[in-house]
Amino acid sequence: MSEKLKIKISIADRVYPLTVDPSQEEGLRSASKKIDAMIKQFEQSYAVRDKQDVLAMCALQFSAQVEQKQIDKATVEVETLLKLEKMNEILSEYLNDK
Numbered sequence: 001m002s003e004k005l006k007i008k009i010s011i012a013d014r015v016y017p018l019t020v021d022p023s024q025e026e027g028l029r030s031a032s033k034k035i036d037a038m039i040k041q042f043e044q045s046y047a048v049r050d051k052q053d054v055l056a057m058c059a060l061q062f063s064a065q066v067e068q069k070q071i072d073k074a075t076v077e078v079e080t081l082l083k084l085e086k087m088n089e090i091l092s093e094y095l096n097d098k
Contacts, residue, residue, distance in 0.1 A: 011035050012051045035062075 004019045009032045020028060038058045039051075048054050 012039055012055060038062075 002022055005022055005025055006017065006019050007025055007028070009016045009018055009028055011032055012035075018028065035058055038061060039054050042048055042054045042057050046057075048057070
């Protein structure tokens with residue numbers, strides 16, 4: 001069993017101490033950087049000064065991305081299933097003709 005790491009993550013000019021598995025550290029630091037970059041982008045684009053509003057906008061953006069990926073994945077799965085069914089039908093017809 002691996003030791004937990006004590007790290008500090010900065011988001012929106014606040015530092016959050018966390019205790020994490022070593023395998024999670026890179027992902028958390030990367031997420032923190034992406035959040036801060038998005039905060040800067042929203043602040044520049046919309047002249048929003050309240051950090052809570054900016055963080056809410058970031059949460060919506062990230063959540064929408066996750067939801068869209070799930071929708072896209074479901075669409076691909078349905079399309080793949082339809083193609084497999086069509087291939088199975090063609091193969092069955094071919095084998096029945098022999």
